[in-house]
Amino acid sequence: MVGERDSSLMKSTAILVNTSRGPVVDEAATLRALAEKSIGSAALDVFDREPLPANHPLRSLGNAAVTPHIGYVSRGLYEVFYRDAVEDIAARDAGKPARTLT
Known part of the structure; x- marks a missing residue:
């Protein structure tokens, strides 16, 4: 381009x-x-x-x-990545979607 x-x-x-x-x-x-x-x-x-x-x-x-x-790497961005990953795993284990579009 x-x-x-x-x-x-x-x-x-x-x-x-x-x-x-x-x-x-x-x-x-x-x-x-x-x-x-x-x-x-x-x-x-x-x-x-x-x-x-x-x-x-x-x-x-x-x-x-x-x-x-x-x-793109910054401390704040990695904090979000890792927090979201932990939330996603916990939601999966609980049988619930972690993030949905509304």
Whole structure:
């Protein structure tokens, strides 16, 4: 969805962020735009291939911030995940649905 043409339309100060799915952004086009500095930087949490290989060029670019598909992680979010998991197990054991749409 975000390819070579899209990158060429961005300002040199643009920051490209992808936390959705790797293929949403053309990785090769993003690499070129970052290397040529036609965009300012990129923050990427998802990639075509995960985990991102240790020798991948994105890892060596100073204008790319890459995280291993954990950009959503926070203490508060994990507290909700674990609380909901415990509630789901207790509800299942009691024979009741834990969450229903109303």
